[in-house]
Amino acid sequence: MDARTEEFLAYVQGGGQVEAGDWMPDEYRSKLIKFIEMHGNSELMGVLPEREWILKAPTLQRKLALTAKVQDEVGHAQLIYRMAEDLGKSREAMLEDLITGKAKFHNVFHYPTKTWGDIGVIAWLVDAAAIISQKALLKCSYAPYARIMKKICWEESFHILHGRDVILAMMTGTDAQRELVQEALNRWWGPLLQFHGNPIAREEDPMFIWRIKSQGNEEARQQFLEGYVPQIWELGLSVPDPNLRRNDDGVWEYSEPDWAELKSVVTGHGPRSQDRLAFRKHFLDQEKWVRDAVLAA
Amino acid sequence: MKVFEVFRQEKKGQPFAHAGSVVAPDAAFAEAWAREQYGRRGESEALWLVPRDAVHEVSEWADEFDLKYRRVDGYSIKARLAEARERAGTAAP
Amino acid sequence: MNARAQQLLELADDELIVGWRDSEWTGIAPTLEEDVAFSSIAQNEIGHARALYELAAAELGTDADALAFDRAPDEYRCAPLVELHLMEWAHTIARRYLYEEADRVRIEALKSSDDAELAGLAAKIDREEVYHRMHAELWAARLHDEPRFRAAVEELWPYALGVVPAELREELARRVGLDVVEAKERGEHTPELAELWNEMTEVRRSVPGAEW
Numbered sequence: 001m002d003a004r005t006e007e008f009l010a011y012v013q014g015g016g017q018v019e020a021g022d023w024m025p026d027e028y029r030s031k032l033i034k035f036i037e038m039h040g041n042s043e044l045m046g047v048l049p050e051r052e053w054i055l056k057a058p059t060l061q062r063k064l065a066l067t068a069k070v071q072d073e074v075g076h077a078q079l080i081y082r083m084a085e086d087l088g089k090s091r092e093a094m095l096e097d098l099i100t101g102k103a104k105f106h107n108v109f110h111y112p113t114k115t116w117g118d119i120g121v122i123a124w125l126v127d128a129a130a131i132i133s134q135k136a137l138l139k140c141s142y143a144p145y146a147r148i149m150k151k152i153c154w155e156e157s158f159h160i161l162h163g164r165d166v167i168l169a170m171m172t173g174t175d176a177q178r179e180l181v182q183e184a185l186n187r188w189w190g191p192l193l194q195f196h197g198n199p200i201a202r203e204e205d206p207m208f209i210w211r212i213k214s215q216g217n218e219e220a221r222q223q224f225l226e227g228y229v230p231q232i233w234e235l236g237l238s239v240p241d242p243n244l245r246r247n248d249d250g251v252w253e254y255s256e257p258d259w260a261e262l263k264s265v266v267t268g269h270g271p272r273s274q275d276r277l278a279f280r281k282h283f284l285d286q287e288k289w290v291r292d293a294v295l296a297a
Numbered sequence: 298m299k300v301f302e303v304f305r306q307e308k309k310g311q312p313f314a315h316a317g318s319v320v321a322p323d324a325a326f327a328e329a330w331a332r333e334q335y336g337r338r339g340e341s342e343a344l345w346l347v348p349r350d351a352v353h354e355v356s357e358w359a360d361e362f363d364l365k366y367r368r369v370d371g372y373s374i375k376a377r378l379a380e381a382r383e384r385a386g387t388a389a390p
Numbered sequence: 391m392n393a394r395a396q397q398l399l400e401l402a403d404d405e406l407i408v409g410w411r412d413s414e415w416t417g418i419a420p421t422l423e424e425d426v427a428f429s430s431i432a433q434n435e436i437g438h439a440r441a442l443y444e445l446a447a448a449e450l451g452t453d454a455d456a457l458a459f460d461r462a463p464d465e466y467r468c469a470p471l472v473e474l475h476l477m478e479w480a481h482t483i484a485r486r487y488l489y490e491e492a493d494r495v496r497i498e499a500l501k502s503s504d505d506a507e508l509a510g511l512a513a514k515i516d517r518e519e520v521y522h523r524m525h526a527e528l529w530a531a532r533l534h535d536e537p538r539f540r541a542a543v544e545e546l547w548p549y550a551l552g553v554v555p556a557e558l559r560e561e562l563a564r565r566v567g568l569d570v571v572e573a574k575e576r577g578e579h580t581p582e583l584a585e586l587w588n589e590m591t592e593v594r595r596s597v598p599g600a601e602w
Binding site: 071082148294295 | 298316317318319320321322326334337354356
Binding site for chain 1: 417422423454458590
């Protein structure tokens with residue numbers, strides 16, 4: 001590592017902030033773009049599992065709320081992609097890499113949504129898992145990222161409340177509705193535990209080394225369990241892991257997540273990976289004429 | 298397509314702060330889109346939309362000579378004030 | 391059902407179904423910025439539908455959700471224009487543009503209605519519609535010379551005429567710059583509506599009477 005890069009590394013590790021026009025080592029720039037892309041891709045792909053249920057929302061209020069929530073995810077994709085664009089990667093290139101599988105998106109968005117129960121579980125728990133990572137990004141060394149995370153975290157706060165409200169309506173409803181929630185939770189638990197990534201020591205995680213991430217994967221997962229398992233249990237729901245428990249020292253123990261499943265899914269072999277990418281590609285291709293012929297200056 | 302910087306004012310009387318940017322073919326589309334991205338919840342009192350190339354950044358400064366005489370931290374009156382009070386017999390007991 | 395309730399349902403059903411159709415574009419519009427803006431329009435329409443259903447619900451002794459979701463497909467009073475499944479941008483924007491023009495003409499008339507409650511709601515809706523019109527006009531201007539847009543407008547024009555009562559069609563034609571032709575009238579639903587209804591009411595029907 002050359003002297004200038006070492007100086008930069010010490011700077012960010014000491015809490016220093018970096019702006020778009022500042023000098024940055026190539027490795028920082030490329031790691032940053034990769035991280036940003038995965039985040040933006042995830043917001044954009046996260047739209048698809050929920051979008052189907054906008055159309056099936058059972059009340060006017062839920063339809064409005066779910067449309068607004070999904071709209072926020074699209075808005076977040078816009079904020080995030082704009083950052084990568086300002087770092088030198090075009091939106092077109094990012095969308096191309098997403099479609100071809102060269103760039104990835106988070107595991108949870110590769111799974112099907114089967115019932116309205118999934119909609120509750122996603123907004124309540126999947127969004128909660130995401131917010132933990134997002135709050136940690138408020139301390140990102142890349143200042144534009146830290147800034148947009150304020151808007152993103154503020155908007156996500158209604159998502160969690162909406163999610164909880166959807167769940168509570170079902171949990172105080174009929175047996176059939178309660179069953180929808182438990183069944184959805186049973187299916188989502190595995191992907192949720194995998195969501196924050198394998199427990200690589202943060203000192204070995206390049207994203208942490210450059211202070212793009214400010215917390216380790218296991219730290220995030222523990223925060224999720226600490227915050228949300230009590231919420232799950234207090235509703236009389238069960239978590240499908242007989243080994244899940246909180247130790248006296250406050251550390252949560254759980255069955256080893258299926259890391260092979262995680263790897264397989266994020267490399268495009270999830271149950272809905274390919275058809276969702278195909279769906280996205282269909283509309284990107286179909287509307288290319290709008291971008292090219294009409295919106296070009 | 299052009300980048301338009303978005304500045305937003307949260308409440309009347311507050312400064313306009315940079316909030317992000319939208320990519321649009323012209324100012325009219327930029328307005329239609331920025332309205333929703335930065336105001337769909339009624340969270341903004343007002344927005345300024347500025348084409349990126351109209352923003353002229355200034356971030357280099359000469360820092361050669363002592364400029365503290367222009368700032369509060371360039372003045373330390375404690376010792377002199379104590380002496381003046383002594384002289385006037387108004388120092389605290 | 392009295393004439394007032396019928397009229398309210400006509401307006402509400404138009405807004406609900408066009409809002410439902412517009413919400414299909416969430417996540418897949420041509421650009422991210424347009425996606426966000428388009429979704430707001432869809433939400434506004436659902437909001438208008440809700441306000442109109444609430445007026446009708448008071449009239450009919452029920453609630454807005456029951457009116458929006460619990461009627462059979464052939465009981466809806468929406469115009470065929472809003473039922474069409476148009477998952478291609480030129481057609482979607484053509485419908486947006488034509489629907490806004492038709493809506494503007496009928497809202498103008500409603501604002502001066504003797505029915506104070508309806509006139510008040512029409513004025514409120516109108517103030518939000520200002521931004522829908524801005525959006526539709528931006529796109530109509532951009533796509534003015536685009537052949538697929540022109541073709542879509544021609545194709546949807548008879549449907550657009552069917553949105554407004556006969557006495558308002560001259561006005562609508564004047565605004566859009568096309569001649570009055572035979573309208574695709576309200577009253578007969580397209581097969582698309584039944585398909586839409588199945589999807590729209592799937593969750594609600596799964597546990598009848600439940601709170602969600």
